[in-house]
Amino acid sequence: MALLLLLLGPAGCPRTEPLSSSSDEPLFRGADRYDFAVIVPAGSSECFWQFAHQSGNFFFSYEVQRATGFANSRIILATASDPNGFQIGASQDARGQINFPTRETGFYQLCLNNQHNHFGFMQVYLNFGVYYDGFNAEREQPEERRQLNDTLEAIEVSIRKLQLHIFHMWRFYNFARMRKGADSFLLESNYHYVNCWSMAQSCVIVLSGVLQLYFLKRLFNVPASPG
Secondary structure, rough: OOOOEEOOOOOOOOOOOOOOOOOOOOOOOOEEEEEEEEEEEOOOEEEEEEEOOOOOOEEEEEEEEOOOOOOOOOOOOEEEEEEOOOEEEEEEOOOEEEEEEOOOOOOEEEEOOOOOOOOOEEEEEEEEEEEEEOHHHHHHHHHHHHHHOOOHHHOOOOHHHHHHHHHHHHHHHHHHHHHHHHHHHHHHEEEHHHHHEEEHHHHHHHHHHHHHHHHHHHHHHOOOOOO
């Protein structure tokens, strides 16, 4: 099982994480969202961890872009678990989403299980992360440091709304990328399938024509009489 620790870190998220036991420094923050493709071997699973603060919105979407094996099934099991290990969402299909609010700070586990395909791998495109509504690090500052006039406050609210709209457009863009990748692999697979069957049928037609000609020639072949 491949383990990839993915850490969260938007600059404007609330500072609600606990302090680490080894020092007084807060937990490290990484990126807040990821999108990539991963290969899940036959009959195995792949798990990832995403760090999230409480009061956030976690999103996890996936799509099977390519599947190999005898049955060529594109069904995969996706699960999400909270920092305590309790499962909070599951989806079993060729594509799906798991969305939930993060009620506590910690590492959330995301797993893909290729249990239905024992003879081939799957290529799965992932898009997951966390976003926060209405939070800004400046609100954690003392009152005298965040006194703004009405104009600047209105601009700040407008910028927040614009950033949220841009983020959701980015998610829709990634959905389109998922579908495009899956359609591309399906088109390529159908192309090779049609070519192989066309070649096989052409060979059968040519072979049957040669055999028919051979037997017809033998049917009308009169042996020469002696003498």
